[in-house]
Amino acid sequence: MNGATFVESVQRSGLEHASATAFFIRDRAYSYGELLARVALIRERLETELPASANVGIVTFDDIDTYAGIVATWFAGKTMVPVSSSHPADRTLSVLDQADIQVCLCSGDIPRGLEGASRTRFIRIADDAPAVVPRPPHIPSGSDTAYILFTSGTTGKPKGVPISHGALDSFLRAFFAFDFGFTAADRFLQMFDPTFDFSIMSYCVPLSIGASVYTVPNEGIKYAQIYRMLEEHRLTCAPMVPSILAHLRPYFGEIDLPDVRASVFCGEALYDDLVTEWLRCTPNSRLINFYGPTEATVFCTAYECERSSPRKTLNGIVCIGRPMQGTQITIVDEDRRPVPQGTLGELCLAGPQLTAGYFNNPPANDAAFFVLDGTRYYRSGDLCQTDPDGDLYYCGRVDQQIKIQGYRVELSEIEHHVRQLTGIKHVAAATSQDDGGNTIIHLFLEQFAGSIPDLLASLRTKVPAYMIPARVASLPALPLNNNGKIDRPALARLAARPPEQ
Amino acid sequence: MSTQQDILRRVQSVFAQVFKDPDISISETTAAKDIPEWDSLNHTILLAAVEDHFGIKFALKEVMRFKNVGDMCVVIERKISG
Numbered sequence: 001m002n003g004a005t006f007v008e009s010v011q012r013s014g015l016e017h018a019s020a021t022a023f024f025i026r027d028r029a030y031s032y033g034e035l036l037a038r039v040a041l042i043r044e045r046l047e048t049e050l051p052a053s054a055n056v057g058i059v060t061f062d063d064i065d066t067y068a069g070i071v072a073t074w075f076a077g078k079t080m081v082p083v084s085s086s087h088p089a090d091r092t093l094s095v096l097d098q099a100d101i102q103v104c105l106c107s108g109d110i111p112r113g114l115e116g117a118s119r120t121r122f123i124r125i126a127d128d129a130p131a132v133v134p135r136p137p138h139i140p141s142g143s144d145t146a147y148i149l150f151t152s153g154t155t156g157k158p159k160g161v162p163i164s165h166g167a168l169d170s171f172l173r174a175f176f177a178f179d180f181g182f183t184a185a186d187r188f189l190q191m192f193d194p195t196f197d198f199s200i201m202s203y204c205v206p207l208s209i210g211a212s213v214y215t216v217p218n219e220g221i222k223y224a225q226i227y228r229m230l231e232e233h234r235l236t237c238a239p240m241v242p243s244i245l246a247h248l249r250p251y252f253g254e255i256d257l258p259d260v261r262a263s264v265f266c267g268e269a270l271y272d273d274l275v276t277e278w279l280r281c282t283p284n285s286r287l288i289n290f291y292g293p294t295e296a297t298v299f300c301t302a303y304e305c306e307r308s309s310p311r312k313t314l315n316g317i318v319c320i321g322r323p324m325q326g327t328q329i330t331i332v333d334e335d336r337r338p339v340p341q342g343t344l345g346e347l348c349l350a351g352p353q354l355t356a357g358y359f360n361n362p363p364a365n366d367a368a369f370f371v372l373d374g375t376r377y378y379r380s381g382d383l384c385q386t387d388p389d390g391d392l393y394y395c396g397r398v399d400q401q402i403k404i405q406g407y408r409v410e411l412s413e414i415e416h417h418v419r420q421l422t423g424i425k426h427v428a429a430a431t432s433q434d435d436g437g438n439t440i441i442h443l444f445l446e447q448f449a450g451s452i453p454d455l456l457a458s459l460r461t462k463v464p465a466y467m468i469p470a471r472v473a474s475l476p477a478l479p480l481n482n483n484g485k486i487d488r489p490a491l492a493r494l495a496a497r498p499p500e501q
Numbered sequence: 502m503s504t505q506q507d508i509l510r511r512v513q514s515v516f517a518q519v520f521k522d523p524d525i526s527i528s529e530t531t532a533a534k535d536i537p538e539w540d541s542l543n544h545t546i547l548l549a550a551v552e553d554h555f556g557i558k559f560a561l562k563e564v565m566r567f568k569n570v571g572d573m574c575v576v577i578e579r580k581i582s583g
């Protein structure tokens with residue numbers, strides 16, 4: 001990075017490594033020269049069609065134009081708003097509407113149900129469009145918005161998190177401070193949909209240094225594809241969510257990946273026993289457990305897992321370490337007062353990686369941000385405590401938010417849609433862990449007489465696949481606590497029981 | 502019934518059990534994209550159930566090349582006949 005902004009770094013990668021592989025997608029390599037040629041084409045079209053400060057939608061596919069579209073949006077000085085081609089149309093329409101997307105890049109078929117988007121035009125750049133001369137990128141100011149990602153919202157409406165170029169650059173600097181010694185020869189795994197912010201690390205880090213990004217195909221079974229990519233292409237940096245390890249666990253004895261030198265985890269609880277086994281599979285790898293919400297740009301605390309010495313854990317879960325360069329933390333009680341060291345409280349984050357606030361959402365901002373001693377903090381909703389060394393331990397949530405394969409899921413969003421679909425008022429979602437440590441969503445409905453497959457099919461039109469409950473049960477009445485509220489601990493116990501055969 | 506047909510029929514019975522759908526119909530070309538519930542988690546459960554049913558164990562190098570049910574059946578046939 002050398003103090004340059006991300007867009008300048010990408011431009012330099014393109015000039016210095018024009019023939020080197022920028023992306024490897026679906027068994028084809030694309031050089032930096034090819035990438036920047038597509039970027040120039042897409043950028044020209046965006047600048048012709050849109051006013052200067054517009055948000056640009058990008059329907060994400062596993063193809064070069066999706067990534068070229070992201071870079072082109074930034075080179076044009078605009079804001080990138082990715083929407084997944086596999087998410088339900090209702091959800092995507094809400095995002096396009098909230099972000100006022102007039103032009104949406106779409107390099108594949110327009111997903112079903114989006115044709116009706118009234119204000120949005122979908123643009124596809126022809127593969128054989130005549131080349132245009134690449135121009136130097138627009139250099140953004142630190143406060144210009146780089147991207148807006150939408151996360152699960154409790155009311156059924158996704159919440160937009162805008163991240164500035166300044167925050168993105170701060171994140172990249174803090175990541176490079178770990179001194180992995182990455183060079184243009186490194187090969188990075190990119191297993192995430194670009195609507196998920198861990199993807200930002202997986203492709204922005206390599207692009208900023210002229211290294212290569214290997215994307216994992218969307219079809220098929222993800223963990224099997226990930227292993228195939230790591231092995232066949234001898235990838236050197238593997239950013240993954242921990243649930244991938246849980247899936248690979250039955251095969252650890254067969255895995256030997258000596259080329260991996262950085263295993264980067266984030267997004268979910270990382271179990272210490274899996275770390276021990278994964279380090280055996282990757283004999284030359286450093287392994288860092290990162291933590292952070294989308295609101296603080298990908299991740300902002302880190303704990304390096306040593307190979308030999310005992311690691312810091314709580315209930316078998318690896319600690320999330322200390323703030324990364326630039327990030328400040330405090331842990332507060334319910335009245336937002338800092339708690340003494342070692343006391344459980346809500347983790348709050350501050351620093352240059354923090355979002356300026358949810359997009360057009362004052363109520364959510366009032367609830368999530370506050371100023372303490374002149375510093376603006378974000379309430380993560382995560383319950384944490386520190387040890388005497390200052391290392392952080394994740395201890396759960398203050399609310400009903402959970403993680404599925406790294407994705408944030410508000411259980412209340414699922415409940416909201418089920419209530420709307422069924423007309424049943426008493427609906428509750430709960431979670432359990434299976435033998436492999438994977439989180440499973442259970443849905444309980446009061447006196448539901450309809451068809452469960454039909455209900456799930458309808459729910460699929462409202463929420464992404466990872467939010468679909470794995471188990472559904474109708475109860476004569478949902479258990480209530482003394483306050484007449486749904487007794488969630490009782491439902492969690494119900495969910496933890498083995499299913500009836 | 503040929504061995505391949507027999508294997509496919511038995512694999513279908515495992516699918517019916519894992520996906521809780523007694524009427525599920527699969528062919529050799531059925532892939533994860535054809536069954537909405539066939540995600541990574543259910544894939545793990547499915548493979549374990551198939552392994553139990555046939556008394557075999559898949560290797561990761563085999564699993565990572567499964568593109569559809571047919572690929573799985575080929576490996577099953579090789580393992581139960583070998």
